Amino acid sequence: MSTLHKRIAAQLGAAAVPGEGHYPVDIPLVCVPCDQFNEAARTMKYAEARLVAEWASDETPFGRGFGIHALYNRAQEFLLVRCLAPEDEPSFPSIYKKYVSAWRFERQMKSLMGVAPLGLPDPRPWIKHEDWPPNTWPLRKEFAADRKMERIKGEYRWIRAEGEGVYEIPVGPVHAGIIEPGHFRFQAVGEEVLNLEARLGYVHKGIEKRFEALSWEDGVRLAGRVSGDSTVAHAIGYCRALEAMTGCSVPPRGLWLRGIMLERERIANHLGDVAAICNDVAFSFLFFQLNILKERIVRTNYRLFGHRFMMDRVGPGGVTMDLDSVGIGEMLAELDWFEGEYGRLVTVYDENSSLEDRLRDTGVLSPEQARELGQVGIVARASGQPLDSRIQAPFPPYDLLLPRMTVLHSGDVHARAWVRIEEIRDSIRLLREMLAGLPEGEVRTPCGVLEPDRCGLSLVEGWRGEIVYWLQSGPRGEVNRCMVRDPSSLNWLGLEQAIHGNIVPDFPVCNKSFNQSYSGNDL
């Protein structure tokens, strides 16, 4: 029994019952009475666990109301706490006072599933906009997915600042530049930002509801389009949850090829991000140079995998492509060339004093803030949090080839850039080892049939950070619920705090250093 599990058993006694039908079995599920849900959160907080995600599921097809879930983590231990809310006027005690990040999770649960978090002081909708009719809860089973949404009059109540010289800057949803849509509201005095509030949900396409209309096999295509830049990581997340539920064991070669694609995706996106950070402080030399490298990487993807971003190359039970020895040789040769070019450019970054001047001490997210806000991925590692699900919840080949974690403590734009720079180096090392040790054999195996009323959970470290999938099968073995938690759902909170006290013109570079997904957040 894990420490977290022991703690909750000791605190709640007989009220905490081990749950069944949840996979993988090494992540325990504990069912608690609804009124003990926040007591469980308190216990977890005192055990120094972080809140990974909180979500609801409609379980009325099983005649048991709504499931409320909270996933906790400390080091390599995970624990899923679950309670049931009644079918009529479902509610549950809010855990917002223990975990700040629950603030948005619970608003989202209320907006989309209609389960009320008791004690949450913020009544505003999240993801769903205020011009949607009241009592429309799209994630409920009774809600028809093709329903035409009518609009009502409504206004979002922004957090306001008052005083002499305080002014407000509204930005978006259509931003300057080629970027996803979202709205940012700044309160500022002179150049200094007093507060920033993000209002997202503009690209809400009903992804979680859409999963329920697709077969398990087709769902992976949708998972690959939750956030186009993380298509490999999301597809692996979906597949691993599904494989856990069906007990499918993916052939080693398939697993290693997934690892190769995941690291190539990391390199390409990190290159683009470091390039864009340099561009936002007008250092266009590195912007163009690093983007040339990125273009070479995605072209090789196209040649060897048939798609520049490797979309639809991961499927349930394995992968849908294979690498021959020529492809492996080509990739290894490219890595040799790449490493030299990349090393030269990193030296330029490192030695440039004007870059240093702009990037250091800009957009600082302190380690305390990062911990309190439950940050994950590159943002967390740049602010002193040693979190990487390749290490915390490893799957092959990462159980053999341990990634080297880069953890910095300054939490500024430079730290977030440098974590990426070091991770590219480590991905090159991992790729070489994966290519050298690639096992022989099949790349895919049939996934098996799904039993009714099973749940599967998976965690995958995409380039942005930890991606969580939770799947549940319905009474006929169909998709009952597919919960997606992109790292962005947590890390947008970090950006809002990191910008305090910075000047308005530094917002673009701060935003770029986080580079969170709008689509992955809005679903």
Added chain:
Amino acid sequence: MIRILHQIFRTGVVTEPLTVEVEAEVVAIGTQLEEAIRKKFRRSLTIRQVDAGSCNGCELEIHAMNNAVYNCERFGINFTASPRFADMLLVTGPVSVNMEIALKRTYDATPHPKIVVAVGDCGCDGGIFGESYASLGRISNVIPVDAHIPGCPPRPADLLAGILAVIGR
């Protein structure tokens, strides 16, 4: 500084080596594009890109059009921050219900004559997201569209070819 200069000279011009098939394709398309842009838009085609609900895949490829390899600016194509300066709206989709109003406003803010190009499978027909309570599907369900560039996502060369097809006619 010496390192920067050294790297610039080492790199040379990456835009024009004709050895790779794709690059040949780019230049061929680009030369045709340049002519069309010179004739119809007095040397400059200004594009406002609007993400009306995309997964960000199409945006990555539109970004790539600006990199040194594709370098779309050499053909007179540039991207603007304001729809008021735009000749063309490059719209990715599907149009989400929450972006419908913003997309219509952007369309209205773009001066006539304007060209609207729907990008990506989702922009062309709703893609895997289809039409639902949250998604209005294809771009042409919301604003008039002049041309489509399908693909998931379309490659930068496909994007250049698609833009040529619409302004060349």
